[in-house]
Amino acid sequence: xxxxxxxxxxxxxxxxxxxxxxxxxxxxxxxxxxxxxxxxxxxxxxxxxxxxxxxxxxxxxxxxxxxxxxxxxxxxxxxxxxxxxxxxxxxxxxxxxxxxxxxxxxxxxxxxxxxxxxxxxxxxxxxxxxxxxxxxxxxxxxxxxxxxxxxxxxxxxxxxxxxxxxxxxxxxxxxxxxxxxxxxxxxxxxxxxxxxxxxxxxxxxxxxxxxxxxxxxxxxxxxxxxxxxxxxxxxxxxxxxxxxxxxxxxxxxxxxxxxxxxxxxxxxxxxxxxxxxxxxxxxxxxxxxxxxxxxxxxxxxxxxxxxxxxx
Amino acid sequence: xxxxxxxxxxxxxxxxxxxxxxxxxxxxxxxxxxxxxxxxxxxxxxxxxxxxxxxxxxxxxxxxxxxxxxxxxxxxxxxxxxxxxxxxxxxxxxxxxxxxxxxxxxxxxxxxxxxxxxxxxxxxxxxxxxxxxxxxxxxxxxxxxxxxxxxxxxxxxxxxxxxxxxxxxxxxxxxxxxxxxxxxxxxxxxxxxxxxxxxxxxxxxxxxxxxxxxxxxxxxxxxxxxxxxxxxxxxxxxxxxxxxxxx
Numbered sequence: 001x002x003x004x005x006x007x008x009x010x011x012x013x014x015x016x017x018x019x020x021x022x023x024x025x026x027x028x029x030x031x032x033x034x035x036x037x038x039x040x041x042x043x044x045x046x047x048x049x050x051x052x053x054x055x056x057x058x059x060x061x062x063x064x065x066x067x068x069x070x071x072x073x074x075x076x077x078x079x080x081x082x083x084x085x086x087x088x089x090x091x092x093x094x095x096x097x098x099x100x101x102x103x104x105x106x107x108x109x110x111x112x113x114x115x116x117x118x119x120x121x122x123x124x125x126x127x128x129x130x131x132x133x134x135x136x137x138x139x140x141x142x143x144x145x146x147x148x149x150x151x152x153x154x155x156x157x158x159x160x161x162x163x164x165x166x167x168x169x170x171x172x173x174x175x176x177x178x179x180x181x182x183x184x185x186x187x188x189x190x191x192x193x194x195x196x197x198x199x200x201x202x203x204x205x206x207x208x209x210x211x212x213x214x215x216x217x218x219x220x221x222x223x224x225x226x227x228x229x230x231x232x233x234x235x236x237x238x239x240x241x242x243x244x245x246x247x248x249x250x251x252x253x254x255x256x257x258x259x260x261x262x263x264x265x266x267x268x269x270x271x272x273x274x275x276x277x278x279x280x281x282x283x284x285x286x287x288x289x290x291x292x293x294x295x296x297x298x299x300x301x302x303x304x305x306x307x308x309x310x311x
Numbered sequence: 312x313x314x315x316x317x318x319x320x321x322x323x324x325x326x327x328x329x330x331x332x333x334x335x336x337x338x339x340x341x342x343x344x345x346x347x348x349x350x351x352x353x354x355x356x357x358x359x360x361x362x363x364x365x366x367x368x369x370x371x372x373x374x375x376x377x378x379x380x381x382x383x384x385x386x387x388x389x390x391x392x393x394x395x396x397x398x399x400x401x402x403x404x405x406x407x408x409x410x411x412x413x414x415x416x417x418x419x420x421x422x423x424x425x426x427x428x429x430x431x432x433x434x435x436x437x438x439x440x441x442x443x444x445x446x447x448x449x450x451x452x453x454x455x456x457x458x459x460x461x462x463x464x465x466x467x468x469x470x471x472x473x474x475x476x477x478x479x480x481x482x483x484x485x486x487x488x489x490x491x492x493x494x495x496x497x498x499x500x501x502x503x504x505x506x507x508x509x510x511x512x513x514x515x516x517x518x519x520x521x522x523x524x525x526x527x528x529x530x531x532x533x534x535x536x537x538x539x540x541x542x543x544x545x546x547x548x549x550x551x552x553x554x555x556x557x558x
Contacts (some may be wrong), residue, residue, distance in 0.1 A: 103385075178416055178432070179425035182406070185413045188402035196363065196475055197388035197417030206423075 041257035052187030065091035065219030095212020128135035136230025172307030251296025321370030393477025411439035
C-alpha cells in the first residue's frame with residue numbers, strides 16, 4: 001500500500017517535470033493556472049475541510065496580494081524581492097481584519113465573508129485612480145531574484161509547481177499538528193472542545209489568518225502568471241469557485257483541491273470553446289457534485305477502493 | 312478551608328422561566344456530592360452555569376476561592392473544571408485516541424504547536440491510551456466513536472473529562488441509558504477515583520447516587536429543598552414526596 005503510494009507520487013513528479021516537453025504553450029498556461037487556483041482552493045479548504053467554516057471572501061486576499069505586487073512592480077519599479085513579499089503581507093494583513101468574522105458561525109459567517117468580498121471588489125472596481133478600475137494593472141514583469149530571471153511560461157510553470165509542492169508539504173505538517181487536530185475537533189464539536197480548554201474562537205482566528213496567507217501566496221503567483229490583474233480576481237465567482245474546487249476534488253484532503261481546480265478549469269476551457277452558456281454547465285456540475293459525490297473525487301475513489309477490497 | 316466550589320444565589324432565567332432559582336451550594340475539596348431531583352429541577356442548567364457553558368443571570372460562582380462568574384468556559388477548564396454531558400458529546404470524526412489526545416493538550420500550550428506532528432508527543436499519546444485503558448477501550452484506539460455502542464460512548468465521555476486531569480469533576484448522569492453491567496462498571500470507576508478529586512454528579516438512579524455520595528443536594532423546581540447525608544435524604548418526607556411521588 002505504502003509502496004503503491006510512493007510509486008504514484010514518483011509518477012506524478014516525473015509527469016509534472018516532463019510535461020513541458022510534450023505540451024504546447026496553451027496547455028502549459030492552463031496547467032499553471034490549475035496549480036495557482038488549486039493553491040487558492042487549498043487555502044479555502046483549510047477552513048472548510050478542517051475547521052468547518054465556509055468562507056466566501058478568499059478572492060479578496062488573492063486579489064489584494066495580486067494588486068499589491070502588480071502596483072509595486074508597475075508604478076514603483078520595485079524588485080521582485082520587495083513586491084512579492086509585500087503582496088503576501090498585504091493579503092495576510094487583510095486576513096487579520098477579515099478574520100474577525102470568526103466571532104460568528106454558520107450562515108452569519110458566510111454572509112459576513114460575502115459582504116467583505118464585495119467591499120474589496122467594489123474598491124478594486126471603483127477606486128480607479130489607484131486600482132486602474134476595470135482595466136486593472138497591466139504589464140507585470142516576470143519575477144527575477146538576484147540575477148535569476150524567469151524568462152518563459154515554461155520556466156514559470158516550474159516555479160509555480162515548486163512553490164505549490166512546498167506549500168502542500170507545509171500544509172501536511174500543519175494538519176497533522178496538534179493545532180490541525182484541534183481544528184478538526186472544533187469542526188466536530190465546538191462545545192466539547194471548549195470544555196476541554198480550547199478557546200475555539202482563537203484557534204479559528206489563527207486558522208483564518210493562515211488560510212488568508214496561503215490565498216495571498218496564490219494571488220502573488222497568479223499575478224506573475226497572468227501579467228495583469230483586474231477586479232475579476234476579487235469577484236464573487238472566484239471566491240465561490242475556490243470553495244467548489246475543494247468540494248469537487250475532495251474537501252479535507254491535500255490533493256483534492258488541486259484535482260478540483262484541474263477539473264473545473266479544464267471543464268471550463270473545454271465547454272466554453274463550443275458552448276456560450278458554460279456558466280450554466282458549471283452550475284449543473286456543481287449541483288451534481290454536491291448531490292451525488294459530496295465527499296469529492298478523492299472520497300469517491302476511496303469509497304470505490306473500499307468496495308473493491310471488500311468484494 | 313476554601314471550598315472547591317462555592318456558589319451564591321445563582322439564578323438562571325430563560326425568558327420568563329426561572330430554571331435555577333437562587334441556589335447556593337458549598338462543596339468541600341475532595342467531597343463527593345450528588346445532585347438529585349425530578350426532571351426539570353434545574354440540575355443540568357446549574358451545571359452549565361458553574362462550568363461556564365451558560366452565563367448565570369445573577370449570582371456568584373467561586374472555584375477554590377477564585378471568582379469565576381464571568382470567566383469563559385475554556386478558562387474554567389484551565390483552572391481545573393472537567394465535565395461530561397448528559398448527551399454524549401464526543402468528536403465523531405476523530406478516532407477515540409485522537410479524542411483523548413485533544414483532552415490531554417486542551418489546557419497546555421502544545422495545543423498551539425503547528426510545525427510538528429501530534430505523534431511526536433509520546434507523553435500525550437501515553438495519557439490518551441491510559442484514558443482508554445481505564446474504560447476498557449484500549450483495543451479500539453483507532454476507531455471512531457461512530458462504531459462504539461451507546462454505552463461505550465458514555466464511557467469515552469468520562470475518559471475525555473478525566474484525561475484533562477481536572478481538580479473538580481462534574482458528571483451529568485454518567486450512567487443514564489447504560490446496561491446494568493456497564494452501570495456497575497462506571498459506578499466502580501467513579502468510586503475508585505482518587506479521593507482528592509472533588510466530584511459533583513447528577514444522577515437519577517437512587518442506588519447509584521446514594522452509594523457514591525458523601526452528601527446529597529435535592530433540587531426541585533430550581534431550588535434546593537434539602538441538603539444532607541444520603542441517610543438523611545432517604546428518610547426525609549419532603550424528598551419522598553417530590554422525588555418518589557405520593558405513596
